[in-house]
Amino acid sequence: MLDILLRTLDFAAPVLATIFTGLFLAGFLLEMGWVDRMAALARPLVAVAHLPPVSAPAFMMSLGSAVAANGMIGRFHKEGLLSDRETLLCSVMNSIPVYLREIFTYQLPIVIPALGFVVGGAYGLVFLVTAFVKVSLVVLLGRLLLPSQVYRDETIGGLPKRAGTAAKAVQRALYGQLRLFFRISAVYLAMTFLVFNLQERGFFQAFSALPLARAFHFPPEAIVPLTSYVASPILGISLLGPMIHSGSISPPQALEVLMLGSMFMLPVFALRSMVPNYTAIFGMRLGLSVVAFSTGISVLVRLLFLLALLRLF
Numbered sequence: 116m117l118d119i120l121l122r123t124l125d126f127a128a129p130v131l132a133t134i135f136t137g138l139f140l141a142g143f144l145l146e147m148g149w150v151d152r153m154a155a156l157a158r159p160l161v162a163v164a165h166l167p168p169v170s171a172p173a174f175m176m177s178l179g180s181a182v183a184a185n186g187m188i189g190r191f192h193k194e195g196l197l198s199d200r201e202t203l204l205c206s207v208m209n210s211i212p213v214y215l216r217e218i219f220t221y222q223l224p225i226v227i228p229a230l231g232f233v234v235g236g237a238y239g240l241v242f243l244v245t246a247f248v249k250v251s252l253v254v255l256l257g258r259l260l261l262p263s264q265v266y267r268d269e270t271i272g273g274l275p276k277r278a279g280t281a282a283k284a285v286q287r288a289l290y291g292q293l294r295l296f297f298r299i300s301a302v303y304l305a306m307t308f309l310v311f312n313l314q315e316r317g318f319f320q321a322f323s324a325l326p327l328a329r330a331f332h333f334p335p336e337a338i339v340p341l342t343s344y345v346a347s348p349i350l351g352i353s354l355l356g357p358m359i360h361s362g363s364i365s366p367p368q369a370l371e372v373l374m375l376g377s378m379f380m381l382p383v384f385a386l387r388s389m390v391p392n393y394t395a396i397f398g399m400r401l402g403l404s405v406v407a408f409s410t411g412i413s414v415l416v417r418l419l420f421l422l423a424l425l426r427l428f
Contacts, residue, residue, distance in 0.1 A: 137184060137186020142190060174209060208253050218239060226238055229355075348376070
């Protein structure tokens with residue numbers, strides 16, 4: 116139990132530090148009245164989706180850190196500047212830059228050299244398609260469910276700007292976020308501790324891809340990289356690479372393994388990492404809605420690719 120507690124604290128510390136940064140920046144931008152200025156830079160994207168102006172600086176923050184950006188969104192939601200629907204769509208929008216960063220930090224340096232240009236490139240294409248589908252759904256749902264937004268310099272969400280010195284803005288931002296940050300920290304630590312406890316008891320081993328692998332008539336040699344991928348994508352990719360180059364598994368079969376493995380890996384990842392994060396920031400109901408929506412899209416895209424591969428090959 117003590118070991119799990121120490122692992123929880125070690126894992127949670129950097130995440131909570133990033134959330135604290137996002138909350139503080141959200142408060143500071145509000146106090147200084149800079150939200151509209153930053154909103155202008157991302158206005159075309161948020162405007163077409165009917166998202167409020169305050170979502171623009173959070174989206175820009177997501178270019179560096181999605182966790183910090185969601186911390187800003189959580190603060191704006193707490194301030195009453197974002198509704199539940201707007202918060203959900205904004206948080207999904209904040210995940211888009213992650214896909215673009217992974218092209219340069221994961222796909223190009225790791226996946227393509229390991230799997231080859233054909234399989235690795237196709238795998239990277241799935242990431243880009245997922246990002247495109249998420250952006251398209253955010254825009255579509257925003258235009259269907261949210262009213263058209265009016266960008267004004269005088270007010271933000273109906274609240275007047277607060278003028279003052281930077282020092283006073285820092286003080287008010289820190290004071291204003293403490294209660295929210297303590298609540299987020301308590302929920303995040305509790306959920307992370309629960310996840311580590313479940314992991315210790317073998318809960319996540321129940322997510323086995325073997326029954327579906329047999330149902331889809333995967334070759335026996337694909338089982339090991341498939342199960343390895345669910346546990347660790349990099350390990351699964353490392354095992355698949357030599358098998359592709361030696362000809363023991365064909366490129367379409369390798370892609371099928373990657374798609375099916377992703378369909379099982381993503382829910383496990385969501386339970387391990389996303390659920391503690393999003394429920395701590397947005398609350399249980401809204402946080403789980405964001406996780407289910409985002410993960411569901413990613414799994415659906417991979418399912419469609421898998422069915423297309425099985426149909427074609």
